[in-house]
Amino acid sequence: xxxxxxxxxxxxxxxxxxxxxxxxxxxxxxxxxxxxxxxxxxxxxxxxxxxxxxxxxxxxxxxxxxxxxxxxxxxxxxxxxxxxxxxxxxxxxxxxxxxxxxxxxxxxxxxxxxxxxxxxxxxxxxxxxxxxxxxxxxxxxxxxxxxxxxxxxxxxxxxxxxxxxxxxxxxxxxxxxxxxxxxxxxxxxxxxxxxxxxxxxxxxxxxxxxxxxxxxxxxxxxxxxxxxxxxxxxxxxxxxxxxxxxxxxxxxxxxxxxxxxxxxxxxxxxxxxxxxxxxxxxxxxxxxxxxxxxxxxxxxxxxxxxxxxxxxxxxxxxxxxxxxxxxxxxxxxxxxxxxxxxxxxxxxxxxxxxxxxxxxxxxxxxxxxxxxxxxxx
Numbered sequence: 001x002x003x004x005x006x007x008x009x010x011x012x013x014x015x016x017x018x019x020x021x022x023x024x025x026x027x028x029x030x031x032x033x034x035x036x037x038x039x040x041x042x043x044x045x046x047x048x049x050x051x052x053x054x055x056x057x058x059x060x061x062x063x064x065x066x067x068x069x070x071x072x073x074x075x076x077x078x079x080x081x082x083x084x085x086x087x088x089x090x091x092x093x094x095x096x097x098x099x100x101x102x103x104x105x106x107x108x109x110x111x112x113x114x115x116x117x118x119x120x121x122x123x124x125x126x127x128x129x130x131x132x133x134x135x136x137x138x139x140x141x142x143x144x145x146x147x148x149x150x151x152x153x154x155x156x157x158x159x160x161x162x163x164x165x166x167x168x169x170x171x172x173x174x175x176x177x178x179x180x181x182x183x184x185x186x187x188x189x190x191x192x193x194x195x196x197x198x199x200x201x202x203x204x205x206x207x208x209x210x211x212x213x214x215x216x217x218x219x220x221x222x223x224x225x226x227x228x229x230x231x232x233x234x235x236x237x238x239x240x241x242x243x244x245x246x247x248x249x250x251x252x253x254x255x256x257x258x259x260x261x262x263x264x265x266x267x268x269x270x271x272x273x274x275x276x277x278x279x280x281x282x283x284x285x286x287x288x289x290x291x292x293x294x295x296x297x298x299x300x301x302x303x304x305x306x307x308x309x310x311x312x313x314x315x316x317x318x319x320x321x322x323x324x325x326x327x328x329x330x331x332x333x334x335x336x337x338x339x340x341x342x343x344x345x346x347x348x349x350x351x352x353x354x355x356x357x358x359x360x361x362x363x364x365x366x367x368x369x370x371x372x373x374x375x376x377x
Contacts, residue, residue: 004030010069012150014052017065021052023150023366041070129362132335134215141219144362148222151369162197169193201297201325203228203235206283208302209267210241210274216332216360218260220301223365225256236291240279241269274305276345277312284319292323301330301359304346314348326354335360
């Protein structure tokens with residue numbers, strides 16, 4: 001197991017224990033391990049403490065998780081602990097005197113294992129984050145999906161019509177206040193306040209599954225699953241090629257791999273052509289009133305290549321924009337240097353898009369998560 005994999009596993013363990021160890025903090029921890037002595041438990045402990053812990057109350061939990069995760073197996077007096085080799089027990093610890101090179105052995109021309117510097121492993125992980133999805137191997141795609149599962153992207157919050165008691169609320173709660181003060185004969189001894197409840201905006205996703213999007217579709221739907229799970233909200237998901245298909249129920253399966261396999265098997269035009277305008281027209285006419293509120297966020301995932309009429313795309317995008325709070329368009333091609341939305345379908349849709357976001361790599365999805373969380377209420 002490589003140093004990066006150990007670091008990611010440690011971040012997961014902290015997150016499970018209630019410490020906010022998101023992808024950004026895990027990235028910083030990986031970077032810190034390239035400059036500290038990983039053979040020193042104290043330095044590794046201090047690096048994680050500086051990155052993951054944000055309050056004194058979290059220190060005991062951090063110490064407990066650190067000791068459990070990096071625990072060294074007992075060694076006999078005559079047998080010294082050896083550095084773990086590639087494919088070793090994932091619970092093997094970072095031992096005193098162990099170097100980063102020992103965690104990622106490579107082979108030379110004679111088949112002998114040679115140590116690989118920790119910096120190379122971290123550089124490889126960074127390269128994976130910034131490399132386009134359509135240039136990843138099958139193994140790299142699976143690793144990218146596992147990293148996406150670690151993401152906890154947040155949707156922007158909106159003020160609902162509901163109120164709840166709040167110690168620092170701005171409005172009085174008269175009914176609850178009078179009920180609370182009945183024991184004092186009606187004298188208002190204790191004052192109660194209330195405030196508006198905030199909740200994540202509704203999410204509707206329209207994802208292109210045509211041939212030109214085939215390498216990106218699975219990864220982007222994986223991100224949608226992570227987005228819905230992190231926000232305790234119901235995401236309505238539709239996929240389209242030459243026709244529109246609703247796949248919301250299929251994606252509710254807890255096993256994300258199985259859910260995506262069911263979607264691919266159930267959609268007849270997966271990997272075919274694209275008719276964006278026709279798909280938008282069907283959604284606006286048949287589904288919009290049923291699944292989309294005016295406060296909702298619509299995410300369209302497509303590279304903009306379209307076999308239909310650009311005018312139809314323009315008309316239906318205008319209708320869609322009037323029905324929702326904002327439209328976010330994810331385009332994998334926008335990650336390429338010098339890209340401009342000049343294709344007929346993309347140019348027709350562009351004036352009605354609030355946020356046009358690259359979505360061709362893990363780093364662009366991390367940026368998208370930040371964008372969705374920081375848009376004003």
